[in-house]
Amino acid sequence: MSTTPLLRMTGVSKAFPGVQALTDVGFELRSGEVHALMGENGAGKSTLIKMLAGVHTPDSGTIELDERPVSITTPQRAVDLGIAVIHQELNLAPNLTVAQNLALGREPRTRFGLLDRSRIRREAAAKLERVGGGIDPDAVLSTLSVGMQQVVEIARAVAQNARVLVLDEPTAALSETEAQRLFSLVEEMRGRGMGLLYISHRMEEVYRLADTITVLRDGHWVGTSPRAELGPEEIVARMVGRTLTDLYARRRQEPGEPVLEAEGIGDGAGIGPVDLTLRAGEVVGLGGLIGAGRTELAQLLFGAARARRGRLRVGGRPVFHRSPLDATRNGVAYVPESRKEQALFPDMSIRDNVVTTGLGLGQVSDLGVLRSGRIARRVASQVDALRVRCSSVLQRVVELSGGNQQKVVLGRWLAVSPRVLLLDEPTRGVDVGAKQEIYRIVDRLAAEGVAVLVISSDLPELLGISDRVLVMRNGTVAAELSRAEATEETVMLHATGVAAGSG
Amino acid sequence: MTETSRAGDPAPVAKAAGIASPRAGRPRFARLWDRYGILGVLVLMIVLMAVLAPNFLSFANVFNVARAASINAILAAGMTLVILTRGIDLSVGSNLAVCGIVSVLLWTSGMPAILCIAGGIAVGAAFGLLSGALIAYLALPAFIVTLGGLTYLRGTAYLLTDGQPLVADDLGFRLMGSGFIAGVPVPVVLMLAVFAVLWFVLRYTRFGTEVYAIGGNPEAARLAGIKVKWTLVRVYVIAGACAGLAGVIFSARVMSGQPTAGETYELDAIAAVVLGGTSLMGGIGTVQRTLIGAMIMGVLSNGLLLMNVPYFYQLIIKGAVIVLAVAIDSLKNWKRA
Numbered sequence: 001m002s003t004t005p006l007l008r009m010t011g012v013s014k015a016f017p018g019v020q021a022l023t024d025v026g027f028e029l030r031s032g033e034v035h036a037l038m039g040e041n042g043a044g045k046s047t048l049i050k051m052l053a054g055v056h057t058p059d060s061g062t063i064e065l066d067e068r069p070v071s072i073t074t075p076q077r078a079v080d081l082g083i084a085v086i087h088q089e090l091n092l093a094p095n096l097t098v099a100q101n102l103a104l105g106r107e108p109r110t111r112f113g114l115l116d117r118s119r120i121r122r123e124a125a126a127k128l129e130r131v132g133g134g135i136d137p138d139a140v141l142s143t144l145s146v147g148m149q150q151v152v153e154i155a156r157a158v159a160q161n162a163r164v165l166v167l168d169e170p171t172a173a174l175s176e177t178e179a180q181r182l183f184s185l186v187e188e189m190r191g192r193g194m195g196l197l198y199i200s201h202r203m204e205e206v207y208r209l210a211d212t213i214t215v216l217r218d219g220h221w222v223g224t225s226p227r228a229e230l231g232p233e234e235i236v237a238r239m240v241g242r243t244l245t246d247l248y249a250r251r252r253q254e255p256g257e258p259v260l261e262a263e264g265i266g267d268g269a270g271i272g273p274v275d276l277t278l279r280a281g282e283v284v285g286l287g288g289l290i291g292a293g294r295t296e297l298a299q300l301l302f303g304a305a306r307a308r309r310g311r312l313r314v315g316g317r318p319v320f321h322r323s324p325l326d327a328t329r330n331g332v333a334y335v336p337e338s339r340k341e342q343a344l345f346p347d348m349s350i351r352d353n354v355v356t357t358g359l360g361l362g363q364v365s366d367l368g369v370l371r372s373g374r375i376a377r378r379v380a381s382q383v384d385a386l387r388v389r390c391s392s393v394l395q396r397v398v399e400l401s402g403g404n405q406q407k408v409v410l411g412r413w414l415a416v417s418p419r420v421l422l423l424d425e426p427t428r429g430v431d432v433g434a435k436q437e438i439y440r441i442v443d444r445l446a447a448e449g450v451a452v453l454v455i456s457s458d459l460p461e462l463l464g465i466s467d468r469v470l471v472m473r474n475g476t477v478a479a480e481l482s483r484a485e486a487t488e489e490t491v492m493l494h495a496t497g498v499a500a501g502s503g
Numbered sequence: 504m505t506e507t508s509r510a511g512d513p514a515p516v517a518k519a520a521g522i523a524s525p526r527a528g529r530p531r532f533a534r535l536w537d538r539y540g541i542l543g544v545l546v547l548m549i550v551l552m553a554v555l556a557p558n559f560l561s562f563a564n565v566f567n568v569a570r571a572a573s574i575n576a577i578l579a580a581g582m583t584l585v586i587l588t589r590g591i592d593l594s595v596g597s598n599l600a601v602c603g604i605v606s607v608l609l610w611t612s613g614m615p616a617i618l619c620i621a622g623g624i625a626v627g628a629a630f631g632l633l634s635g636a637l638i639a640y641l642a643l644p645a646f647i648v649t650l651g652g653l654t655y656l657r658g659t660a661y662l663l664t665d666g667q668p669l670v671a672d673d674l675g676f677r678l679m680g681s682g683f684i685a686g687v688p689v690p691v692v693l694m695l696a697v698f699a700v701l702w703f704v705l706r707y708t709r710f711g712t713e714v715y716a717i718g719g720n721p722e723a724a725r726l727a728g729i730k731v732k733w734t735l736v737r738v739y740v741i742a743g744a745c746a747g748l749a750g751v752i753f754s755a756r757v758m759s760g761q762p763t764a765g766e767t768y769e770l771d772a773i774a775a776v777v778l779g780g781t782s783l784m785g786g787i788g789t790v791q792r793t794l795i796g797a798m799i800m801g802v803l804s805n806g807l808l809l810m811n812v813p814y815f816y817q818l819i820i821k822g823a824v825i826v827l828a829v830a831i832d833s834l835k836n837w838k839r840a
Binding site: 302304323324325327328334336341342343344345346347348352355356357358359361362365368369370412 | 707708709710712713715716718719720722723724725726727728729730786787
């Protein structure tokens with residue numbers, strides 16, 4: 001790590017109409033350093049990144065590269081200066097090949113002005129080699145996994161001689177193996193003297209990778225420290241401005257009667273047969289690797305996918321869920337994995353997002369006409385109970401932070417009083433404060449006798465809130481672990497199939 | 504962000520939302536433009552026409568404009584629902600012709616007027632049902648299904664009339680086209696009724712909420728337990744029924760069933776919807792704004808006619824105005840991005 005900073009921000013402020021996004025923020029990034037930028041959603045991380053990417057310009061303050069002030073007015077300017085930002089949503093053309101993507105915008109031509117295809121492919125192979133290789137330059141991008149696509153984007157940044165690489169929650173959509181590959185790539189880039197700014201909510205990653213950690217809160221700089229001097233509790237305390245005690249506080253209780261019983265359930269293809277019992281008042285964790293079939297299983301139980309095998313009973317009564325509506329009528333609710341793609345109605349208000357379920361709309365209407373009084377009561381009770389932070393229930397849901405959006409989605413389902421709640425990655429993209437609130441909600445529901453199934457790839461979370469843990473592998477439940485048996489190791493052993501005698 | 508903040512407490516919002524609400528903090532003008540911009544375009548156009556075209560603002564002409572625009576407006580009303588669900592219905596113009604002919608055929612076969620009207624609307628709804636079922640249950644693209652409808656319904660219209668206009672001088676429901684209620688032309692009354700009903704439906708019914716939900720995020724709607732397919736079918740039935748009513752009015756206006764009626768009307772209807780600011784991506788839009796869009800087109804046609812602008816130029820100007828109005832409307836999104 002060198003001593004002179006590669007990139008320095010000093011006294012940077014940025015306001016948007018109605019909100020001060022950043023106030024007097026400064027930090028330094030050195031070459032050969034992985035610098036983690038942490039903070040809750042809304043702390044100002046994305047605003048800061050967008051300034052480096054040339055999307056926003058600071059209202060005041062300076063950005064220096066190699067101790068020379070620069071103004072990054074456009075995204076192209078950022079590229080020219082050697083700053084590459086890998087966003088959560090990748091900036092590549094899914095319909096083109098890897099090689100075409102890598103050449104995008106600067107395609108080599110032949111003497112006749114035609115595309116020089118062989119050179120595009122040759123150069124692509126060389127660029128991919130610099131990030132570890134193993135990717136076919138002729139593969140159409142959309143056929144690659146998200147992790148591989150990310151590697152392609154990093155390859156492009158490297159090829160453009162980027163010296164500052166900003167990674168915005170790069171592991172959010174990656175499997176464990178893909179994440180591991182990314183980590184080694186990050187370490188390699190550091191070894192080559194790049195400065196990496198790494199944004200992540202995941203404490204483990206930050207501890208594994210970061211040399212230095214800067215925390216932002218409410219648009220203010222809170223502190224920058226070498227990783228070694230900063231414990232995880234301290235980081236969280238800096239992020240939320242208070243100490244979080246007992247993140248996963250749970251009031252354990254003897255589970256009650258079985259509420260949902262599945263026997264040999266499966267889709268007749270890759271999923272099942274699975275036996276599963278959820279009892280009143282218990283929280284069951286569903287662990288496993290991405291692709292193990294956890295989401296698919298939840299969707300079978302919820303009727304979002306058709307179960308072709310097995311039997312399902314809810315409250316002791318045999319049921320068949322042909323559609324999510326059937327499931328909700330039987331008291332089964334499902335909060336999907338991806339808020340944006342599967343749960344939110346972005347153009348609608350918080351109020352409408354809460355009442356819009358097939359069952360809920362029926363309950364708040366007479367002969368198809370909505371009753372505003374009933375809607376207002378229902379929405380107010382959920383918004384209050386879940387402490388959704390909003391200016392009004394008529395506010396558009398996209399204006400909320402990730403945590404508050406998730407609470408709105410939870411409220412949508414709690415409003416129809418489910419007996420079984422299936423939560424698929426309930427805290428993904430949610431900041432620590434909101435995570436704790438969601439755990440409290442789960443605990444309250446269990447205490448009220450709801451049977452909760454939680455799918456989570458976040459192992460501490462899975463172990464922290466569950467009363468017992470089921471581990472899925474290859475579409476079936478490979479192991480059931482009691483609270484005492486379940487550790488990060490045992491879950492991973494069964495998830496990967498290393499554990500003897502499992503599945 | 505404090506632990507004690509609750510809903511209704513505005514202070515923590517800005518913090519919680521981070522980069523935050525592009526809408527809440529935008530200058531007042533931008534918000535006004537959002538809401539009333541397209542109405543401003545209509546007012547501007549009326550003022551322009553009042554200055555340029557003699558007699559434009561005369562009492563009789565105001566109703567002329569509204570009456571002439573009513574058929575397009577009724578088609579556009581149904582089209583709004585379709586477009587709100589990310590769909591499109593290219594068959595409404597041809598459907599109009601078939602329904603108009605059916606209503607005249609029913610009359611010539613001796614049916615009472617009320618049944619002729621109901622029959623025309625029912626046939627429109629039935630073809631809407633067919634399109635909707637193909638689109639929803641077979642998951643065929645709306646564009647293709649209704650493009651087919653545009654063609655086979657036009658063929659049906661020719662077949663029913665043997666390619667000739669079907670004249671009925673004694674048409675029992677001619678008041679549907681030429682009558683007045685309290686001094687207001689009947690087509691205008693019907694148009695306002697259609698818009699009032701659909702406004703209510705979109706705003707105050709379960710079905711309306713489902714339409715917006717499906718347009719905003721179809722996968723989320725499905726996972727929320729909404730009957731997405733059935734809702735889509737109903738949307739196309741409504742668009743078809745609107746085409747049926749428009750067909751009956753058309754036949755009543757010209758006292759005949761015309762196999763060529765309604766050609767390219769589907770495009771005018773789409774233009775009115777888009778002028779009204781409804782997003783072709785679905786989920787955003789209202790029928791009242793579509794009404795304004797339809798009126799802009801009506802005012803433009805009428806004004807150009809009064810000014811004796813040759814027909815070829817009328818088309819060029821109309822097309823340009825559509826593009827221009829939408830461009831102005833999209834400025835707001837531009838600034839936001």
